[in-house]
Amino acid sequence: xxxxxxxxxxxxxxxxxxxxxxxxxxxxxxxxxxxxxxxxxxxxxxxxxxxxxxxxxxxxxxxxxxxxxxxxxxxxxxxxxxxxxxxxxxxxxxxxxxxxxxxxxxxxxxxxxxxxxxxxxxxxxxxxxxxxxxxxxxxxxxxxxxxxxxxxxxxxxxxxxxxxxxxxxxxxxxxxxxxxxxxxxxxxxxxxxxxxxxxxxxxxxxxxxxxxxxxxxxxxxxxxxxxxxxxxxxx
Amino acid sequence: xxxxxxxxxxxxxxxxxxxxxxxxxxxxxxxxxxxxxxxxxxxxxxxxxxxxxxxxxxxxxxxxxxxxxxxxxxxxxxxxxxxxxxxxxxxxxxxxxxxxxxxxxxxxxxxxxxxxxxxxxxxxxxxxxxxxxxxxxxxxxxxxxxxxxxxxxxxxxxxxxxxxxxxxxxxxxxxxxxxxxxxxxxxxxxxxxxxxxxxxxxxxxxxxxxxxxxxxxxxxxxxxxxxxxxxxxxxxxxxxxxxxxxxxxxxxxxxxxxxxxxxxxxxxxxxxxxxxxxxxxxxxxxxxxxxxxxxxx
Numbered sequence: 001x002x003x004x005x006x007x008x009x010x011x012x013x014x015x016x017x018x019x020x021x022x023x024x025x026x027x028x029x030x031x032x033x034x035x036x037x038x039x040x041x042x043x044x045x046x047x048x049x050x051x052x053x054x055x056x057x058x059x060x061x062x063x064x065x066x067x068x069x070x071x072x073x074x075x076x077x078x079x080x081x082x083x084x085x086x087x088x089x090x091x092x093x094x095x096x097x098x099x100x101x102x103x104x105x106x107x108x109x110x111x112x113x114x115x116x117x118x119x120x121x122x123x124x125x126x127x128x129x130x131x132x133x134x135x136x137x138x139x140x141x142x143x144x145x146x147x148x149x150x151x152x153x154x155x156x157x158x159x160x161x162x163x164x165x166x167x168x169x170x171x172x173x174x175x176x177x178x179x180x181x182x183x184x185x186x187x188x189x190x191x192x193x194x195x196x197x198x199x200x201x202x203x204x205x206x207x208x209x210x211x212x213x214x215x216x217x218x219x220x221x222x223x224x225x226x227x228x229x230x231x232x233x234x235x
Numbered sequence: 236x237x238x239x240x241x242x243x244x245x246x247x248x249x250x251x252x253x254x255x256x257x258x259x260x261x262x263x264x265x266x267x268x269x270x271x272x273x274x275x276x277x278x279x280x281x282x283x284x285x286x287x288x289x290x291x292x293x294x295x296x297x298x299x300x301x302x303x304x305x306x307x308x309x310x311x312x313x314x315x316x317x318x319x320x321x322x323x324x325x326x327x328x329x330x331x332x333x334x335x336x337x338x339x340x341x342x343x344x345x346x347x348x349x350x351x352x353x354x355x356x357x358x359x360x361x362x363x364x365x366x367x368x369x370x371x372x373x374x375x376x377x378x379x380x381x382x383x384x385x386x387x388x389x390x391x392x393x394x395x396x397x398x399x400x401x402x403x404x405x406x407x408x409x410x411x412x413x414x415x416x417x418x419x420x421x422x423x424x425x426x427x428x429x430x431x432x433x434x435x436x437x438x439x440x441x442x443x444x445x446x447x448x449x450x451x452x453x454x455x456x457x458x459x460x461x462x463x464x465x466x467x468x469x470x471x472x473x474x475x476x477x478x479x480x481x482x483x484x485x486x487x488x489x490x491x492x493x494x495x496x497x498x499x500x501x502x503x504x505x506x507x508x509x510x511x512x513x514x515x516x517x518x519x520x521x522x523x524x525x526x527x528x529x530x531x532x
C-alpha cells in the first residue's frame with residue numbers, strides 16, 4: 001500500500017534520515033521502533049510532507065506522492081495522529097472532530113462517523129461542548145485519534161500514541177489500535193513502548209540514527225537478542 | 236447638560252464606538268491567525284475612502300455602487316498584501332513580518348500622497364444616505380443610526396462565521412496550530428487569505444463610514460483611527476473577536492463621554508485612549524477577553 005524508497009531528510013545541517021526504505025502492506029500493522037532521535041517521527045512527517053525529503057520516493061497505491069501537498073495526502077487517505085496529540089485546545093471536542101472531516105462533503109456520513117466515535121469514546125460524548133484543552137491527557141489522545149478517523153483514512157499513522165499516559169490508558173490505546181485495524185484500516189505505528197508495539201505488529205523496523213538496521217515480523221523482532229537488549233530492557 | 240445634548244452625545248458615542256469596533260476586528264483576526272500586527276490595516280480606511288471619492292465624483296457612479304466597488308477593491312488589496320508582503324515571511328522571525336507591515340503602511344500612505352496629493356479633500360455626503368432626522372427637539376444625522384446598525388449587522392455576521400461555519404472553525408484551528416490544521420486537510424494559505432479578506436472588507440466599510448461621518452479625507456487619515464482601533468483590539472485582548480468589539484465600544488463611548496462631561500479635558504481626548512489601555516493592561520495583561528485557553532500537557 002505504502003512504499004518508501006531510500007528516503008533522505010535533512011534538518012538544516014542534520015542528516016536525519018539516511019536512506020530509509022520500508023513497506024506498509026494493506027491491512028497490516030507496521031511499527032517503527034528505535035531510540036529518541038533515530039528518525040521515526042521524521043519518517044512519518046516526511047510521508048505527510050510536513051518535512052520535505054531531499055531525495056527518495058514515496059509511493060502510495062502505486063502512485064508517486066513524494067512532494068504532494070499535505071492537504072492532498074490527507075485527502076488521499078493517509079492521516080497522521082501527531083506526537084503530543086496536538087488537539088486544538090481552543091476548540092470544543094465537537095469542533096475538533098469536525099476539523100477531522102474538514103475535506104469531506106458527505107454530511108450524513110460525517111454525522112454517522114461522529115456517532116461511531118462517540119460510541120467508541122463515550123467520555124468524548126460527555127464532553128462534546130467542552131474546550132478540548134480542558135480534557136485529561138488520555139481523553140486528549142482519544143480525541144486526537146477520533147479526529148484522525150473522521151477523515152475516513154485508509155492508512156493511519158500514529159506517533160507515540162501512548163506517550164505520557166498511565167499504564168491502564170496505555171493498554172486502552174493499544175486496544176483502540178487493534179480495534180481500528182480490525183475495521184480494515186492499515187496502521188503505521190511509532191512507539192517508545194517497543195515491547196507492546198511489536199506484540200501487535202505484523203511487521204517491524206528498527207531505526208538507528210536515520211537508518212534501518214533490522215526488520216522482520218513483529219514477534220520475531222520481539223525475540224531478537226539485540227532488540228531485547230537495546231529496546232526491551234531484557235538481557 | 237440637557238437631556239437633548241446628553242442623548243446627542245450617546246448617539247455620537249455609539250457610532251464612534253461602532254467604527255472602532257469594526258476596524259479593530261481586522262487587527263485582532265489577523266493577529267489571531269498569524270501573530271502579526273498588520274499596521275497597514277489602518278491605511279485600508281484611506282484606500283476605501285479615496286476609491287469611493289473618485290467613484291462618486293469623477294466617475295459619477297451612484298453612491299452605493301461606488302461604495303461596493305471600494306469595498307471589493309479594498310478587500311482585494313488586503314488579500315494581495317498578505318500574499319506579497321506577509322506570506323513570504325510566514326516562517327521568518329516575527330519581527331521581520333512586523334517590519335514588512337510597517338513598510339506596507341508607509342508604502343500605501345506615500346503612494347496616496349503621490350497619486351492623489353497630500354491636501355485633504357471634502358468627502359461627498361450622498362443625499363440618499365445622509366439627511367437630518369428630527370425627533371421632537373432633537374435633531375441628528377441619519378448616519379448616527381446607520382453606522383451602528385450596519386456595524387451590528389456586520390459584527391453579528393462575523394460572529395456567526397467565526398463560530399458556526401466550518402471556515403470559522405478552521406480559522407480558529409489554524410490560529411492555534413498551522414501544522415496540525417494542514418493534517419486535517421485544511422488549506423492554511425486559503426484560510427489566512429480569507430481572514431485578510433474579512434478584515435479588509437470590514438476596514439473598507441469602516442473607512443467609508445468614517446469618511447461620511449467626518450467628511451474630509453487625506454492620505455494619512457487612517458493613522459489615528461488605526462492607532463485607536465489597535466488600542467481597542469489590545470484592550471479587548473488581541474486575538475479575540477468579541478474582545479475587539481468590546482474594546483472598540485469602550486474606547487469610543489469613553490472618548491465622547493469624557494469630552495461631554497469634562498469639556499475642559501477635551502484636549503486630552505486622545506490621551507484618554509492610552510490611559511485606559513495602560514490601566515487595563517496593568518490589571519489584566521492579556522486584555523479584557525485575552526486568550527484564556529486552559530491546556531493540560
